[in-house]
Amino acid sequence: MQTxxxxxxxxxxxxxxxxxxxxxxxxxxxxxxxNLTIEEVYELxxxxxxxxxxxxxxxxxxxxxHIVFYAKIADEKGRFDIADVIEKLNEKMINRHPHIYGDIxxxxxxxxxxxxxxxxxxxxxxxxxxxxxxxxxxxIKAYRMQDKTAQVGFEWNTTEQVWDKVTEELEELxxxxxxxxxxxxxxxxxxxxxFALVNYARFLGIEPETALEKTNKKFKKRFExxxxxxxxxxxxxxxxxxDALWNNAKGEx
Numbered sequence: 394m395q396t397x398x399x400x401x402x403x404x405x406x407x408x409x410x411x412x413x414x415x416x417x418x419x420x421x422x423x424x425x426x427x428n429l430t431i432e433e434v435y436e437l438x439x440x441x442x443x444x445x446x447x448x449x450x451x452x453x454x455x456x457x458x459h460i461v462f463y464a465k466i467a468d469e470k471g472r473f474d475i476a477d478v479i480e481k482l483n484e485k486m487i488n489r490h491p492h493i494y495g496d497i498x499x500x501x502x503x504x505x506x507x508x509x510x511x512x513x514x515x516x517x518x519x520x521x522x523x524x525x526x527x528x529x530x531x532x533i534k535a536y537r538m539q540d541k542t543a544q545v546g547f548e549w550n551t552t553e554q555v556w557d558k559v560t561e562e563l564e565e566l567x568x569x570x571x572x573x574x575x576x577x578x579x580x581x582x583x584x585x586x587x588f589a590l591v592n593y594a595r596f597l598g599i600e601p602e603t604a605l606e607k608t609n610k611k612f613k614k615r616f617e618x619x620x621x622x623x624x625x626x627x628x629x630x631x632x633x634x635x636d637a638l639w640n641n642a643k644g645e646x
Contacts, residue, residue: 618642
């Protein structure tokens with residue numbers, strides 16, 4: 394523990410030095426850091442998908458630096474400091490885990506999640522969905538909204554019911570296309586299909602954002618194989634020729 398505390402203390406001292414001596418660090422604000430923070434979180438997400446533990450270690454450090462940076466700026470403005478951030482987090486974790494720090498009994502992780510949402514409401518949250526950021530990517534946001542509303546009973550009972558909803562939404566999309574109901578209507582129905590599929594993934598215990606990103610990486614790898622092994626410009630190849638290379642790429646995985 395002392396080693397960990399010493400390492401964190403060293404980081405705080407470095408942050409103090411950067412804010413007083415580095416021209417770039419001195420000029421940063423919470424607004425100039427925002428996009429950089431988002432980038433760092435995505436870099437961490439990439440490392441997690443790849444199970445790149447060295448990358449995870451490095452990206453966690455970058456994110457920790459940003460946390461310390463925001464707290465340092467806040468301290469300079471007399472708003473709060475890093476100790477306030479940590480103590481507020483400590484208090485929240487203790488309050489939201491009464492099955493550990495209190496006398497509440499739970500049987501499984503589902504009951505923990507339900508208690509968590511109830512405790513958030515008791516803390517003054519006006520809506521179950523209030524904790525879902527508007528700026529989240531749409532696929533993640535859909536999953537989080539469905540997961541949160543499920544904690545208060547707004548939920549299908551079986552996986553079969555969820556798949557029936559997917560089928561229903563697909564039929565409505567197909568009908569909109571066949572009836573030429575216009576781009577806006579088709580877009581609306583397409584969104585419903587994706588939302589229903591996200592819910593189905595949740596029932597299967599699959600993170601749809603993670604599943605899609607793995608497919609993105611797989612597609613990228615296979616298409617780059619086509620580019621690397623094509624004997625002429627891709628524009629001069631037929632789809633069947635490119636598909637044969639695609640199947641070769643699949644066979645080498």
